[in-house]
Amino acid sequence: MDAALLTPTEMGEADRLTIAAGTPGIVLMERAAKAVADAVETGFGDAARIALLAGPGNNGGDAYAAAAILERHGRDVRLFHLVPSQELTGDAAIAAKAYGGQAAPLADFQPQEFDLVVDGLFGAGLSRALEGKVVDLVDQLNASAVPVLAIDLPSGISGTSGAVLGAAIEAEATVSFFRRKPGHLLEPGRSRCGRVAIADIGIEADVLAEIAPTSFENRPALWRHRLMLPTQAGHKYDRGHAVVFSGPASQTGAARMAAMAALRGGAGLATVFSPASAILVNAAHLTAVMLKRCENAAELETLLEDGRMNAFVLGPGFGAGEGARAYAEAVLSAGRRLVLDADGITAFQDMPDALFDAAVAAGNGREDDGPALVLTPHAGEFKRLFPDLAEAELGKADRARKAAARSNAVVILKGRDTVIAAPDGRAAINATGTAWLATAGSGDVLAGLVAAQLAQNTPTFEAACAAVWMHGKAAEAFGPGLIAEDLPAMVPKVLADLIAF
Numbered sequence: 170m171d172a173a174l175l176t177p178t179e180m181g182e183a184d185r186l187t188i189a190a191g192t193p194g195i196v197l198m199e200r201a202a203k204a205v206a207d208a209v210e211t212g213f214g215d216a217a218r219i220a221l222l223a224g225p226g227n228n229g230g231d232a233y234a235a236a237a238i239l240e241r242h243g244r245d246v247r248l249f250h251l252v253p254s255q256e257l258t259g260d261a262a263i264a265a266k267a268y269g270g271q272a273a274p275l276a277d278f279q280p281q282e283f284d285l286v287v288d289g290l291f292g293a294g295l296s297r298a299l300e301g302k303v304v305d306l307v308d309q310l311n312a313s314a315v316p317v318l319a320i321d322l323p324s325g326i327s328g329t330s331g332a333v334l335g336a337a338i339e340a341e342a343t344v345s346f347f348r349r350k351p352g353h354l355l356e357p358g359r360s361r362c363g364r365v366a367i368a369d370i371g372i373e374a375d376v377l378a379e380i381a382p383t384s385f386e387n388r389p390a391l392w393r394h395r396l397m398l399p400t401q402a403g404h405k406y407d408r409g410h411a412v413v414f415s416g417p418a419s420q421t422g423a424a425r426m427a428a429m430a431a432l433r434g435g436a437g438l439a440t441v442f443s444p445a446s447a448i449l450v451n452a453a454h455l456t457a458v459m460l461k462r463c464e465n466a467a468e469l470e471t472l473l474e475d476g477r478m479n480a481f482v483l484g485p486g487f488g489a490g491e492g493a494r495a496y497a498e499a500v501l502s503a504g505r506r507l508v509l510d511a512d513g514i515t516a517f518q519d520m521p522d523a524l525f526d527a528a529v530a531a532g533n534g535r536e537d538d539g540p541a542l543v544l545t546p547h548a549g550e551f552k553r554l555f556p557d558l559a560e561a562e563l564g565k566a567d568r569a570r571k572a573a574a575r576s577n578a579v580v581i582l583k584g585r586d587t588v589i590a591a592p593d594g595r596a597a598i599n600a601t602g603t604a605w606l607a608t609a610g611s612g613d614v615l616a617g618l619v620a621a622q623l624a625q626n627t628p629t630f631e632a633a634c635a636a637v638w639m640h641g642k643a644a645e646a647f648g649p650g651l652i653a654e655d656l657p658a659m660v661p662k663v664l665a666d667l668i669a670f
């Protein structure tokens with residue numbers, strides 16, 4: 170549960186359970202405020218004049234309590250309130266009463282008079298879009314060069330979806346409590362948060378068992394124990410056999426990159442299935458990866474008789490047309506797990522139900538492994554299979570969750586904040602990677618890395634999560650100037666770190 174993310178509602182539940190177990194809410198607020206004051210001291214120690222903005226709820230209460238601590242530390246603080254303190258209720262009212270320092274209405278706030286602004290306007294309780302004077306204030310603050318430290322979330326960011334509701338503060342740093350929220354990791358929330366620090370305010374991890382969160386940060390803690398890493402005694406066939414379908418002669422590179430990634434990711438063997446016309450081109454480039462002719466569905470049926478070929482990739486550079494549909498359906502009905510990417514996804518745009526039905530049929534009896542199908546769409550490909558979900562007012566995690574449930578597939582919805590979702594409702598949000606990953610062929614390598622895990626019998630959701638994480642780590646390890654071919658070569662280093670983990 171280390172990787173759990175809590176939605177604002179779930180965080181409220183953690184709060185409620187902790188209070189019910191005997192810790193008063195004001196104590197939690199004091200601890201939250203202490204964490205905020207500590208973050209001011211460590212991150213903004215030389216800020217001479219500090220403004221704290223207090224909203225109408227407990228986020229504002231945290232601001233009052235932090236102002237009191239900073240003042241006791243001798244800092245020059247001034248508090249600006251959205252509503253008069255007499256209108257506050259509960260713990261926020263207690264904190265406001267205890268603060269005896271300077272306070273003024275928010276209308277008097279001028280960002281340029283300060284070296285640091287602490288944002289306690291809205292946090293987990295944001296329930297609608299910001300409007301009116303608050304939007305003007307946010308715009309003015311963002312346009313100023315004054316750094317902002319956000320309490321819990323930058324005001325205006327949804328903790329559930331990371332969306333900007335009306336307008337949102339751009340923070341340099343954010344202090345949150347107990348566990349991250351999805352909005353800290355999903356864009357644009359992630360960028361608005363700046364550096365995120367999570368403070369322990371005395372909420373015990375055992376509340377998570379009762380809350381049963383379904384969102385997670387994609388970290389090794391989530392899947393490391395399910396990974397099948399090679400053992401000394403193992404044989405190459407124990408590590409499975411990944412197969413990648415090649416496109417026609419003019420577009421074979423994508424399949425080879427995916428196959429190389431499958432091998433580097435730990436598959437015992439990798440084979441490219443190539444149409445006859447592309448055999449020579451593929452042969453000229455392959456060494457460790459093997460090559461077999463696969464001209465049509467009938468030939469595929471025969472090739473599928475080799476039961477050791479257990480994980481398939483279809484789509485990278487495959488080309489448009491009906492061939493992809495027949496191949497995908499054949500692989501799934503033969504009980505093999507399939508990563509469907511790029512052209513493989515597009516091939517089903519006019520008949521997504523045919524794919525989903527095949528995945529449901531293949532998924533039966535696979536409870537231990539999870540779904541037989543992995544879909545790896547970017548936003549445009551996602552829209553081809555799930556046009557209604559692409560347009561619905563949903564956060565990215567819920568969008569991917571609904572797609573996974575509908576298709577009975579693990580869905581990797583790609584982007585800077587890639588989400589991996591399973592039909593059972595779990596969703597992991599990835600945070601590894603660099604801007605350099607947005608490069609031609611990067612997705613082909615990812616598909617191969619997923620297949621590497623599937624070949625090694627890692628359950629589908631964990632396989633997808635591990636592959637996405639490694640893909641990002643490989644990019645981080647390489648650094649600037651990355652092209653897709655560089656990624657497989659970085660995988661050994663990423664695996665070494667994982668094994669040492």
Ligand SMILES: NC(=O)C1=CN([C@@H]2O[C@H](COP(=O)(O)OP(=O)(O)OC[C@H]3O[C@@H](n4cnc5c(N)ncnc54)[C@H](OP(=O)(O)O)[C@@H]3O)[C@@H](O)[C@H]2O)[C@@H](O)CC1
Binds near residue numbers: 296322346
């Ligand atoms: N959970 C924990 O463990 C702990 C939580 N702590 C802290 O509590 C914070 C959550 O507090 P919270 O629930 O009071 O919500 P908060 O973010 O202050 O906002 C609610 C207020 O804003 C209002 N409002 C909403 N949207 C609005 C809009 N667009 N425009 C205008 N108004 C709007 C809303 O009005 P209403 O919707 O009721 O009409 C209500 O009055 C959390 O972020 C953390 O900082 C810590 O103290 C320690 C432990």
Ligand SMILES: [K+]
Binds near residue numbers: 288322323
């Ligand atoms: K805030």
